[in-house]
Amino acid sequence: MNELIKTATRDAYGKALVDLGKVNDKVIVLDADLSAATKTIMFKNAYPDRFFNTGIAECNMMGIAGGLSTLGYTVFASSFAMFAAGRAFEQVRNSLGYPHLNVKIGATHAGISVGEDGASHQCNEDIALMRTIPGMVIINPADDVEARAAVFAAAAYEGPVYLRFGRLALPRINKEDYDFEIGKAVHLCEGKDVTIIATGLMVNEALIARENLANMGISAAVLNIHTIKPIDRAAIIAAAKETGAIVTAEEHSIIGGLGGAVTEVVCESVPVPVLRVGVEDVFGRSGPGAELLHIYGLDAANIVEKVKNVIAMK
């Protein structure tokens, strides 16, 4: 891990769009009046003719994205996760998901680390919502390297993709030559007592927890699941078989997100104890993002506690 490099995945998103636009002239970016925050403004500045601001009208933006995509464009439609997945859910479901159109939803400001804006803007439900749409791919990158790779992979994939980015600057955990594949989990560390399955900014917390657990004599494997749908069933089943216990960790509600997806696979295939770290079915509040992560138990310390508990259940 290189502690010196800290970048928000939304910044990586903006930069990746610019580089993608350079090699692919069919890329169009839409935003709903949040381009400075979602970082699509970088694309706007580079390719003003291929950027369209629909104003504060996310539902309309999704429809426009759908129409454009049927003409052969690869469309990225951006807003905050709350409005992209929340407000425009039915447009995403019916105008993009049902016809399986080639639109990538660039949803930034996901999760509780949005911080000071408070609960109205802290979307902890988007993964759950998007998971219910048949054919929707969901990618939740852990750092800037993964975010960039996800943007290019999404563009190369034909069909709707939900890309989840955050506001908070995160340490880089992946090497620049990292080989990203949609739907393929990444084994970060081996271990024998438990597997911590993490996604997004919780991957780094999982790595910290692993070090702390090692000092307590507990050997934890760490699996990074960047693609929540389609989920890497084989990797989860192997982890359950090899370590016999699982803790999931995500910056999302414990209902319907990574924890839900992993639990479904484990229960149906290799029932072993699973405990979930996530937002515990509550709304957030205002405060610095990094502080809120601790307040709501989205940190290494809580992962360590859950690991101890899950091992006791074995």
Add this chain to the structure above:
Amino acid sequence: MDEMVKKQLKITACKVRIGAIEAVYNAKSGHPGGSLSIADILTYLYFHRMNVDAKNPQWEDRDRLVLSKGHVSPGLYSVLALKGFLPVEELITFRKSDSMLQGHPNMHMTPGVDMSTGSLGQGFSVAVGLALGAKIGGKNFRTYAILGDGEIQEGQIWEAAMYASAKHLDSLTAVVDNNDLQIDGSIEDVNSPYPIPEKFEAFGWNVIEICAHDFDEIDAAYKAAEKCKGKPTMIIAKSIKGKGVSFMENNYKWHGSAPNAEQYEQAMRELNAELAELEA
């Protein structure tokens, strides 16, 4: 409009109505009222105005039509069948579990359908996206959207209307099928969208008011829309819900219900009599 052309369009529109009633009757469900009120305009667009090729439904430069009021799919399917996009025999499979004709249009299952619609308010935004794409891609195709007068109660309609005029999307022509009725009753009683022309004018559209069942007026409106530069055009078409079947006309109960055997026979008698008269 040339009298012979007009006569042929009337004949085709009557056949479209017959096909729509066949579809709904055989499905024992569906939306006849709005299918009949929009039948003349759909017939005009596919048989006289739009640049489409039934043998090549995915032709890149074709004109596009988005049926934003997707529940009147029987009307659209009937037109597409008569135009040769699909066999007319398919119409009686409407809404059945092995049919290519879904309750609401599906762009991947039915040849000639340009966008999957059904959830009101959404298709209009897609049409705006198509017109935007034509503009930035330097394409000459035109985009047509069909809206219901009840549908314009959806907020998304006004998001799309604002954006289309802000971006001067003059290749877009939409029509409001103003039959005055929605599923729960008259649009005025439920939640009045009136005055409709003034609203779209205020949103920056070129607005034309016509009778939805007069081919001369329809033709003049779409020609004027094509000439209008810098603005999208909204045609407010005053129509009769259930047009062509006496007991369905102006009755909201025929928004979303199928005729029984006796009613079907009567509808067919009336439409076939009209057809015979037109063909005489």
